[in-house]
Amino acid sequence: MKTAYTLILLFFSFYTSVFSQEKFLTKDDAIQLVLENNFGIKVAKNQVEIADNNQSILNSGYLPTLSGSASAAYNRDDSTIEFPGQFNTDGSPRADVNLNKAEAQRYNSSLSLNYVLFDGLGRYYNYKVLKERYQLSELQARETIENTMLQLFSVYFQVARLTENRDVLKQALQISRDRYKRAEYAFEYGQNTKLDILNAQVDITNDSIAMLTMEQQLINAKRDLNVILNQNLNDTFQVDTIVQFIPELQLEDYLAKATENNVAMLQTEKNLKINEYDIKVNKSGYLPQLGLTGTYGWNLNQSAASAFFPGTNNTTNNLGLNASLTWNLFDGGSTTVRVRNAKIAYDNQEILKQQIALEVDRDIQNAKAIYDNLIAIFQIQEQNVITNQNNFERSREQFQLGRISSIEFRQAQINLLNASTNKNLAKYDAKLAELQLLQLTGQLLNTEF
Template sequence: MKKTPLPCLLFFVGLTSLFAQEKLLSKQEAFNLALENNFGIKVAQGQVAIAENNQSVLNSGFLPILTGNAGATYNRDDSTIEFPGQFQTDGEGNPIIDPDTGNQLPREDLILDQAESQRYNAGLTLNYTLFDGLGRFYNYKRLKEQFQLSQLQARETIENTMLQLFSIYFEVARLSENERVLEEALRISSQRTQRAEYAFEYGQNTKLDILNAQVDVTNDSINLLNTRQQLANVKRDLNVILSQNLNETFQVDTLVNFIPKLQLEEFVSQSDLNNVALLQTEKNLSINAYDIKVNKSGYLPTIGLSGSYGWNLNQTADGAFFPGVNNTSYTTNLGATLTWNLFDGGGTAVRVKNAKIAYENQELLKQQVLLEVDRDIQNALAIYENRLNIYKIQEQNVITNQNNFERSREQFQLGRITSIEFRQAQINLLNAQTNKNLAKYDAKLAELQLLQLTGQLLNVEF
């Protein structure tokens, strides 16, 4: 009898992935790549850099202000000076008579062409606030706290990104293991098809057995193709988190290790000191405390010092009655000022009251966050323990179904059970294996969520 090509073709489709040579992307390598390339993490690091610049002494107001200035002016004048009603005289004051008309000669106009003058100046001015009611001192400390808060915010961004990273990484691992399970299922179904065809040739079974086996091969092939499509999509999701080529190919590490119970209990006991949300509320509380002190500085006077040094050069052209001169001068000024806003309409008092209210609100928020974090940790711990127990049960379930399948295969080969009964044992094993994979990665992800809440997610090895 001629063999149908369908089982061989689908069996070949099921084994194609075995020939693909892909690099192994370890969990630690994925962590490092995300830390280095992820766009969200880079933005958070940029915000930290801005806060670091802001908390510098250059932004504190403690340094003086030095201002330099210089200027130059150039003038050119062309002028005519008339003397109406004035007449020419000789050296002795006698009038000069025009011999032609016999009249006294009028005084001639004075013409000044290209009369140039220049003016130059340069100076330095120094201003320094000696005392401003301690406002800049507390503002400087506030900026230090703001910088530390930005570091905590960046840490929170990194933790959330890493949690997202590993949720996708573990999904890739789960689908990869499912792919291997489905490939094995397809191989077994293809072998059963070949066995049914040989048995039919020798008259040991009917055509129905061949058709049933081919239907199972088709179903297994479709499940495998769907799983591969899901795996390709999730790998692209992982490449987005890693900010690398979307078509980058790799394999992932499917080995999962769980943290010992005693170590987890220690992490939970120290969560108040390490949880990033609680640490942020502490920093916000410190910032609000400094806001009160900064606003209270408005009650105190401000003392400032100033000094200046200047140079001036004035060059004038010859005039109608006076010769040109060069005038150079140097000036030095020193001064001190005291400004005390004795009453500003109540603005400072209002700002102080509002800052105190903001501080009290932050204390209430801290208590709320503390309660919520404690609840989240207890829930996360319970979820983790439950999922870990489910995983252990699923591991035992795989062993039980594996034994059942091996026994069923022996019985099927001896002809003691039908192909339908054998297929049911195969499906039970397949479901047990995929459920175990799901339980394993669910438990590990629950552990990572617990580590995030205890503030230890970035302190453990992956």
């Protein structure tokens, strides 16, 4: 038993030296790391960048298009021209004409400029849609960041809770060690039996096992946090265990403005605006389109000499300007159908907005009730720790005086241990409930943690 006891002491001495060398990861440090490294946030930022590219003037249709073309052709002919039945003036047959390596070249180049002066305002409202989609993508990225923040602090507070529980267990283990030493001394002087030593050894073993289990849970929780932070899984650190709650008056102010700041409601407003512009985009099909086209061309033809004509070089420059007006007076009703469907989509978005508003209101009321309940539980658990601490101190005095048994003393110790761990759980549960309430009010990213 003494060998096992020695191994336990060596093990916890090792852990103490390891944890004393850990870096301190503050809440602000964790937020900075997750904003820079988290996979989901990186993807969300890229989506915003895509939407930003889409809303630029280069994707608006307002700029003209310019196209160029060029071509070159080369021909070489070897030909023989015969004149059957033809005679020269002297009566001799007319000789054949041989044309060898008769070369001809042709070069063409042109520029074409096209610009739509008016397209029924479809381009104008499409551009507005792209602007709204960019803002929508920012809201979606914000939602991703908020959800990631909740995930971050859920694990961060898990690490903090397990750290505090480990400290509580460490104190319990130290108390059991002291009790074991006192039991040994008392046995040597004949003041108690071997049973008291055995009971103390059993309690040391149980506390050591609980400590080992807690250490493993803490290591696993830190790995979970490293995944969210996208850093080495085996990086070790200590976290901040101090929790501060937002004043009630400030929270009430947030709740009063929740509808204006809730990210789900803001996204619904953006979608409604996009649907409104979609109706106007489709209505542009009723109006005419006016466009301009400008062309410039350069041509060079070099022809070889023939039997009857000498070779020629022909250079041509041409400039053209064309205006066109197109009005689709009747397209079989397809524009009308698109407008009707766009209006229905708008109505559906209105209905969805009402539904989301009701759900958000419900979620806020539920979250506030849960938060108030958990705050009350935390305050009760704080008082319970004070009560159990006083009970434990009195029990320790009575135990040292020999007025209560080791079993009664152990029960007081267990009660204090349970009260402390329950208080830790209540504290972080209440803080997480507060963060969830802040997310619903749209203030999660505006709060000091």
